[in-house]
Each structure stands twice: as C-alpha cells, then as structure tokens.
Amino acid sequence: xxxxxxxxxxxxxxxxxxxxxxxxxxxxxxxxxxxxxxxxxxxxxxxxxxxxxxxxxxxxxxxxxxxxxxxxxxxxxxxxxxxxxxxxxxxxxxxxxxxxxxxxxxxxxxxxxxxxxxxxxxxxxxxxxxxxxxxxxxxxxxxxxxxxxxxxxxxxxxxxxxxxxxxxxxxxxxxxxxxxxxxxxxxxxxxxxxxxxxxxxxxxxxxxxxxxxxxxxxxxxxxxxxxxxxxxxxxxxxxxxxxxxxxxxxxxxxxxxxxxxxxxxxxxxxxxxxxxxxxxxxxxxxxxxxxxxxxxxxxxxxxxxxxxxxx
Numbered sequence: 001x002x003x004x005x006x007x008x009x010x011x012x013x014x015x016x017x018x019x020x021x022x023x024x025x026x027x028x029x030x031x032x033x034x035x036x037x038x039x040x041x042x043x044x045x046x047x048x049x050x051x052x053x054x055x056x057x058x059x060x061x062x063x064x065x066x067x068x069x070x071x072x073x074x075x076x077x078x079x080x081x082x083x084x085x086x087x088x089x090x091x092x093x094x095x096x097x098x099x100x101x102x103x104x105x106x107x108x109x110x111x112x113x114x115x116x117x118x119x120x121x122x123x124x125x126x127x128x129x130x131x132x133x134x135x136x137x138x139x140x141x142x143x144x145x146x147x148x149x150x151x152x153x154x155x156x157x158x159x160x161x162x163x164x165x166x167x168x169x170x171x172x173x174x175x176x177x178x179x180x181x182x183x184x185x186x187x188x189x190x191x192x193x194x195x196x197x198x199x200x201x202x203x204x205x206x207x208x209x210x211x212x213x214x215x216x217x218x219x220x221x222x223x224x225x226x227x228x229x230x231x232x233x234x235x236x237x238x239x240x241x242x243x244x245x246x247x248x249x250x251x252x253x254x255x256x257x258x259x260x261x262x263x264x265x266x267x268x269x270x271x272x273x274x275x276x277x278x279x280x281x282x283x284x285x286x287x288x289x290x291x292x293x294x295x296x297x298x299x300x301x302x303x304x305x306x307x308x309x310x311x
Contacts, residue, residue: 035067038121045127046102054095056084061105061117072108072118102127194222196258203253206246213254219261227265238265 037059041047047055060083065073077089086092096117099105103123108116197213209215216239223235230238242264252260 035063037062040121040124046104049102049127050098051095053084053086053091054098056086057092057095058099058104060084061099061119065117065119072106072116074114074116076114101125194226194258194262195255196222197254201253203251204257205251206243206249206257208251209254209257215257219258222258223261223265226262227269229269230265235265238268 041058050058057080060080061073061075064075065071077092080092081087081089084092086095096105096107096115100107102125103120106118106120108118110116196218204212206215219239220232220235223230223239224232227235239261242261
C-alpha cells in the first residue's frame, strides 16, 4: 500500500542546539536585595570609634565596590554628596581620611580625575590604636561651614569646625564666667585694703593668672592710683620685672599677687637715696713743700706807733 507522501515524516538529520545570546557586559552583576557588611565593623568596636558620617561613607563604598564585585571604584565627590546627603566636600574628605586612618579603605588620587577607593578590610588597624596616628587630613573640618575656613589643617586654609550646639554651649559657659567675674576697678584707699578677686582662692603662677584675669591692665591701673608719683613708663618697667621674677616664684591667689605688686612698688618709693660721695681735692703731684700752704701771705711794712703818754 502506497503511503501518502504528504504525511510522511523524515527523521531529523541534525539536532538543533540552543546557544545563549552574546550580550555586552558593562559591569559585574550586582547582588539583589543587600550587600553584606563584615561583622568586624560591629564586633571589633569600629562603630564606637567612627563618626556617623564616616559610617555613611563606608556603607556607600561597600555597596559600590563589594556590591558590584569590583576591586576598587572611582567616585566623584558630587556622587558621594548626593547619596550620603553630606553637603560639604571638606566633610567628605574628613571622613574618608578617617576611614583611611584605620586602613579600612585606600584612596588613590589623580590630578583631574575622581578619587579611586579600594576596600582594605584585611589590612585594618585594631581600634585600640585610636588617637595614636595623627594624619594631616584628620584635621579637615567636620561640618558645613558657611564661610571659608582659615586654619587647622597642615599647610592648608581649613579651619576645624564643630557642631552648632557645641559652639553655643561653650559660648554660654564663657559668658556665664565673665558675667559672674567682677570687673576690677582701681581702688583709692589704704594700701592694705586694696582687694583683688578675694573670692578666688585658687593658687596661680602669675603667667597663669594673666590667662584668667586681665592682670596687666588691672595691676598698672591700680599702681597709677596708689603711686601717683610714678609715671607710666616706670610702672610698666617694674611690672615687666615682676613678671620675670614671678617665673621662679611660687603660686599665689589673686589677692596675694596684687599685694606682692603693691609692696614691690612701695619698696621703690621708700628706698633711701644714696649718700653723696665726698669730694676730695686732688692730691698735689708737685714735691714743692710750699704747695700745701697755699699762696704766702703778704703783710704791710712795720711802722712806728705813737704811744703818747702811755710810756
């Protein structure tokens, strides 16, 4: 019986193999959902020593380096600002430098290019070395500064910046101390009754006292009142001598230093003038025996005296 050729199936001559389509890989696959952060960040105390913004930067680098299975990653400052929310570029420099200080990251800088960051967790420093290494980059400011900084970074123009709350607190403490501290007024009274911060019984060297109170202006003003016969130049000169003398002296409270100063000036006014040196005539160098007798006296020639009736 002849078969219908239209329904005849020939066996396949070759097996069809499906090959995956070749696609260009721009970068390594990134993990979905999360990027693991090493346990030592918590277990070894790094959370205690790193500032909050430094932890932000570490999380960002871990996500973009380890999260993409890269060895390192070049990142612009603008991108770091955008992701971390840090608005000041100097703050980023500060905290990246802090991470590099503990050798958690390595920073490669190239002129005209973005910094390249490498995670170096295996080379990290133990947290017990906190404060043992001081890098110049550590002094970069730590907050958003509205005006150009002026100092406190080796060789640069940066200025260390603190939080507004910390600055306000210090200013309030300083103002309270100045308000409670009486401003000294020169006193025109008996020498022994001139009082100078008698409520402060702490012992100071004079150089330390000058850092607490305006000693130079106070002492000179009081001297002008207590010793009006001394001019300002003399008082200033004696005050400098007192300062030099005080370097080897023991500490005293403010009242004792004022008394010492007034006694110092009092001793000047009571010093007896030196006795005038006797002036002697110069000894004669001549051997003439008549010199000690001076010029010889000349007498009028003798004349007869009329005695009258007496003889």
